[in-house]
Amino acid sequence: MRREKPKFKQIIDAAVVVIAEHGYHQAQVSKIAKQAGVADGTIYLYFKNKEDILISLFQEKMGSFIEKIEQEIEGISSPLEKLYVLVRTHFSALADDPHMAVVTQLELRQSNKELRQRINEVLKGYLRLIDSIIIEGMEKGEFRNDLDVRLTRQMIFGTIDETVTTWVMNEQKYDLAALAEPVYELLAKGCAAGR
Amino acid sequence: MRREKPKFKQIIDAAVVVIAEHGYHQAQVSKIAKQAGVADGTIYLYFKNKEDILISLFQEKMGSFIEKIEQEIEGISSPLEKLYVLVRTHFSALADDPHMAVVTQLELRQSNKELRQRINEVLKGYLRLIDSIIIEGMEKGEFRNDLDVRLTRQMIFGTIDETVTTWVMNEQKYDLAALAEPVYELLAKGCAAGR
């Protein structure tokens, strides 16, 4: 399994740093190789081409991102609390990895349509996770039972994403993690069943 | 004022068509010139450089977009109704201009960080409009008075934007305008003062 090879991760981590520091369009393969401490050609022993680096980067990072959130949520029985933990974990994960935040919120969105569609495939896993919370919430009676799952998910994800993007564009000047609570409150108001 | 010259608009409209049909990275200056029916060099009599075309495009189109929404809202006294009209107008404007929808939701986001920051300058006008509705809503008691304006605006804009993007990525297969009502309901739940 190639993903266990240290160089695979080494190159991906280098790509995150280079993209965050120089921007997507200035992230030449040679720059990534240099940052990773390998020769240009070595990149191509682990990745099909440049695009493959970026797709793998997203899969790898987003994969562990989703895993982390799933682990945090696991064991929680209240869907509303799950929603809160999801927002909190999402925010704190990106607050803890400023490079990655820049890459996902700004730089990777400059990629071409094809790459972004591949990225969306990965994102779907996250969106399904949100969906499952919404559905469970309605079943357990914590969420209003007339919610449109897709629209609700778009509200939740859209709000989280916009909040992070604004934070990144403001150069991460304020404490993103601290926004988890109020953002959750706002979303919960939209979802929760009236008492 | 250059913006009144017919060729200025002619080139911008050509850019929208070319970007929508060929994608951002395939929208070469020569292709835009051809579509506009002018010589390559002529572009540079009206725009400083390629980026300037795109910034102008966004300013021009976003400007009239905001104007249209302001007009629709004007005269409405209820902030909640203003919010509804804003969502409805936003959705129907993009549903009526599929080219523009593709350009703003997908293609223009591939531009580099600098261009996107310029675009955000333009967007700020829209965000201020949303802010004013929120503030007015709290003042008039229609919205909860403990709302964080920035977060609430991020929820509103994030939800709208995510909804439109999902619709565009699904190739505009369903009726976006019909989503105005349920999306408004969702947002209103998050904002509105309890009974």
Add this chain to the structure above:
Amino acid sequence: MRREKPKFKQIIDAAVVVIAEHGYHQAQVSKIAKQAGVADGTIYLYFKNKEDILISLFQEKMGSFIEKIEQEIEGISSPLEKLYVLVRTHFSALADDPHMAVVTQLELRQSNKELRQRINEVLKGYLRLIDSIIIEGMEKGEFRNDLDVRLTRQMIFGTIDETVTTWVMNEQKYDLAALAEPVYELLAKGCAAGR
């Protein structure tokens, strides 16, 4: 018609010089551009890609080569004399253009199979010319009437080509034109009707 543009010929002539002096594999586009006195990009206004330069080179040069031979032959009624003039013209044309001789006999043969097949298309015109002489020779009774046209053409072309190649590989040290007569004699013996 692009072939009338001076730069088209200018670039082709530059390609001949560069290939002759540096060899096929060292004939970079930038080197050809420099020799032609144009920018690298200008090449691509006149040629689709590098291969197109080489194909055009061969078409252009081989075309006028065949034309020249056809003109020399025209008006001659004796097929045997036509054969002689063909050999003589072939030899003297290459003897007069040492760069071209190197290019056609050595360098262009290093091109890939696809390019060589395109070149062969052009060569067919020449082979057809030889065929027509053979057929006319048999009809007029100057050539033996039991000749296999294809084999005879292969003998004539193979002998001429091998003679020129040997001369080029010996660095054009001796007088190629002087070989026209004896080579003709040899070929004529193989073709001519005995009496």
Add this chain to the structure above:
Amino acid sequence: MRREKPKFKQIIDAAVVVIAEHGYHQAQVSKIAKQAGVADGTIYLYFKNKEDILISLFQEKMGSFIEKIEQEIEGISSPLEKLYVLVRTHFSALADDPHMAVVTQLELRQSNKELRQRINEVLKGYLRLIDSIIIEGMEKGEFRNDLDVRLTRQMIFGTIDETVTTWVMNEQKYDLAALAEPVYELLAKGCAAGR
């Protein structure tokens, strides 16, 4: 002597197969190694570099090719018959080894000038053999005594080579061996002393 090591031949045979199937420019060292069932690095225990593989290939194969022809000719007293047997053996050897025919007639000619000059060194043995037949033919009175040895050899070799190349380029669709007789007749007409 390295040539007796089994891997030496193994690699050369692999090279013939790979070049014949994939073409000269697609015959990477790693592909040859794989076909030979050895590691890339192992190649360099038996050959100085890639070019050395090809030179050795030609030496090895051409060597046994010439040997075979010499054996066939040995014991024949008539130079004309020797010429016939040479043509016949040349044709049938290549007809029996289609891979080798493609490699020698098409693929190896794409190699660079230096390699081709090394190949010509090897070829000289064959050309000397032809020369010896011509000289013997003149001495014994079977050939015209005014032949220029070099030109006659160029005719013989050029005709044979052109015939084989045409056959290969026509995808070996017809029976090459059957052409030995008529090609010999044609050459003999050019060489033989009049009755």
Add this chain to the structure above:
DNA sequence: TATGAATGAGGGTTCATTCAT
């Protein structure tokens, strides 16, 4: 001997921009 992961030099092509007409 044998391996195969790692190396790194080298080049065809695109396209935003200029400027002589």
Add this chain to the structure above:
DNA sequence: GATGAATGAACCCTCATTCAT
């Protein structure tokens, strides 16, 4: 104002060769 031919900088990827094991 308008043209469009010319410019030239910039980059991804391949593959022959090496060398630590």
